[in-house]
Amino acid sequence: MLVHPNLERSLGFQLRLLEVEAEAQARKALEPFDISPARVAALMVIDANPGCTQTALGEALTVNRASAMKLVNFLEGRGLVRRTPSPDPRANALLLTDEGCSALKAMTIALKAADDQAMSVLTAKEASIFLACVGKLRDSFAAEGENNP
Amino acid sequence: MLVHPNLERSLGFQLRLLEVEAEAQARKALEPFDISPARVAALMVIDANPGCTQTALGEALTVNRASAMKLVNFLEGRGLVRRTPSPDPRANALLLTDEGCSALKAMTIALKAADDQAMSVLTAKEASIFLACVGKLRDSFAAEGENNP
DNA sequence: TATTGTTATACTCTATAACTATA
DNA sequence: TATAGTTATAGAGTATAACAATA
Numbered sequence: 001m002l003v004h005p006n007l008e009r010s011l012g013f014q015l016r017l018l019e020v021e022a023e024a025q026a027r028k029a030l031e032p033f034d035i036s037p038a039r040v041a042a043l044m045v046i047d048a049n050p051g052c053t054q055t056a057l058g059e060a061l062t063v064n065r066a067s068a069m070k071l072v073n074f075l076e077g078r079g080l081v082r083r084t085p086s087p088d089p090r091a092n093a094l095l096l097t098d099e100g101c102s103a104l105k106a107m108t109i110a111l112k113a114a115d116d117q118a119m120s121v122l123t124a125k126e127a128s129i130f131l132a133c134v135g136k137l138r139d140s141f142a143a144e145g146e147n148n149p
Numbered sequence: 150m151l152v153h154p155n156l157e158r159s160l161g162f163q164l165r166l167l168e169v170e171a172e173a174q175a176r177k178a179l180e181p182f183d184i185s186p187a188r189v190a191a192l193m194v195i196d197a198n199p200g201c202t203q204t205a206l207g208e209a210l211t212v213n214r215a216s217a218m219k220l221v222n223f224l225e226g227r228g229l230v231r232r233t234p235s236p237d238p239r240a241n242a243l244l245l246t247d248e249g250c251s252a253l254k255a256m257t258i259a260l261k262a263a264d265d266q267a268m269s270v271l272t273a274k275e276a277s278i279f280l281a282c283v284g285k286l287r288d289s290f291a292a293e294g295e296n297n298p
Numbered sequence: 299t300a301t302t303g304t305t306a307t308a309c310t311c312t313a314t315a316a317c318t319a320t321a
Numbered sequence: 322t323a324t325a326g327t328t329a330t331a332g333a334g335t336a337t338a339a340c341a342a343t344a
Contacts, residue, residue, distance in 0.1 A: 001201070003209050004193035006257050011264045012171045013190055014283050019168035020211065021290035022161040038311085041162055044153035052150065055325060060152050062169065067312055069327070090320050090325040108155050115160045121289040126282050133271055133279040134163050140270040141170035187334085204302065216335055218303070239302040239343050 011137075022118070029114035033107050035078075040111065042071045043096065043104045046081060051093040053086065075100070160286075171267070178263035182256050184227075189260065191220045192245065192253045195230060200242040202235065224249070 007013045026037040033040075038061070045060045046052060052060075058068030072094065075081035080100030086093040096104065119127050156162045175186040182189075187210070194209045195201060201209075207217030221243065224230035229249030235242035245253065268276050 001198055001205055001209055004190075004197035006261070007190060007193045007197075010260065011268055011280075012175045012186060012260070014280070014287075015164070015168045015171050016186075017211070018283050018287050018290070019164045021287060022164050025290055026161045036310095037161060037165075041153075041156060044156045048153035048156075049150055053325070056150055060150055062166070063311090064313065065326070066314080066328085070311085086325095088321075088325080090318095092326075111159065111161070112155070118286060118289055119160055121285045122282055126278060126285075129275060129278045130282040131160075131163070133275050133282075134167050136270045136275075137267060138163075138167050138170060140267055141167070141174055185333090202302075212334090213336065214303070215305085215337080218305095219334085235302095237302080237344075241303075 025114050025118065026111060029110045030107060032110070033103065035107070037111075039071060039074060040104070040107050042068075042075060043080060043100060043107070046094045047096055047101070047104055050095055051084075051086070053091040054094065055091075057094060080104075174263050174267065175260060178259045179256060181259070182252065184256070186260075188220060188223060189253070189256050191217075191224060192229060192249060192256070195243045196245055196250070196253055199244055200233075200235070202240040203243065204240075206243060229253075 023037060030037060030040060041061060042057060045057055049056065049060075054068045054072055055065050057072070058065050061068065061071075063071075072081060072083065072092075076083060079097055080103055082095045082097050083092040084095055122130060172186060179186060179189060190210060191206060194206055198205065198209075203217045203221055204214050206221070207214050210217065210220075212220075221230060221232065221241075225232060228246055229252055231244045231246050232241040233244055271279060
C-alpha cells in the first residue's frame with residue numbers, strides 16, 4: 001500500500017518513523033533492565049552532571065519541572081538515584097547511587113551494542129555525514145524556535 | 150550543562166531530540182489549520198489510497214485499529230473524510246471530501262515550506278546522503294524487527 | 299474461524315496551575 | 322519578586338480486550 005508521495009519525501013514524517021523504530025529497538029535492548037529509554041537518558045544526564053537540580057535535569061531532557069520530578073521519583077524508588085542536600089536549600093542535588101552507577105554502565109553497553117548494529121548498515125563516511133546532518137538540523141530548528149518564541 | 154558523552158553520540162537519543170523539534174515545527178506550520186501532524190499524515194494516506202479501510206490506514210501509520218478509528222472519527226467530524234460503503238460490508242471505504250481534498254493541498258504546501266526551510270541548512274549532497282541514510286536505517290530496523298518478531 | 303469496525307477501559311507521558319518554602 | 326520542588330488535575334496518544342456483524 002502506498003503511503004503518499006509527499007509523505008515519502010517529508011523530512012518530518014520519515015524522521016518520525018525512524019525515531020519510532022529506534023525507540024522500539026532501544027526499549028528492547030533495555031528489556032532485561034525493565035526501564036525505558038527516557039529514564040536511562042535521565043540517568044546519563046545525572047551521571048554527567050552530579051549534583052544537578054531537578055529543574056536542570058528537565059531542561060537537559062526538554063521536559064518541565066513536574067515531569068522531571070516524576071522521573072526522579074521513579075529512579076529514586078528504584079534505588080538508582082539519591083536526592084541529597086544542595087547549597088540552595090530549595091533545591092535537591094541529584095546523585096547516582098552505587099547501584100545506579102553500575103546499572104547505568106550495563107545499560108549503556110546494551111544500548112551501544114544496539115546502536116552500533118543499527119549504524120552498521122551505513123559506511124563510515126555515511127555515518128559521519130548523517131550524524132553531522134542531525135546536528136545541523138537540530139541547530140537549524142533551535143534557531144527557528146528562538147526567532148519565533 | 151553537559152548532557153552526556155554517551156548521549157551525544159547516541160543515534161537513538163539524537164534522533165529523538167531531532168524528531169521532537171521537527172514535530173514541533175510541523176505542528177507550528179499547521180497552526181492555521183488547527184490539526185496535528187499525525188492527522189495530516191492520515192489524510193495523506195487516504196489521499197494516496199482512496200477507498201482504503203481503517204485497518205489499512207492504521208497499518209500505514211503503524212497504529213492499531215482502535216487508534217485508526219479515533220483518527221477517522223476526528224477527520225469525519227471535521228468534514229475532511231467520508232466513510233463510504235465498501236465491497237466487504239464489514240469495512241468502510243475511506244475517501245477525502247472535497248473540503249478535505251482542498252484543505253490537504255493547503256496543508257501540504259505549508260508543511261513543505263517548513264520542511265524546505267529546515268533542510269536548507271544542508272547542502273544538496275548532504276541532504277541526499279541524509280535522506281538515503283534515513284531510508285537505510287529504517288530498512289535495517291525493519292529487518293531486525295522481522296528476525297525478532 | 300478470522301476479520302472489520304466498534305466500544306470501553308487503562309496506561310504512559312507530558313503539561314498547567316496552584317501551593318510552600320526559600321532566596 | 323523570583324525560583325525549586327511539590328501536588329493535583331487534565332489532556333494527548335496509544336494499547337488491550339471484548340463484542341457484533343460478516344466473511
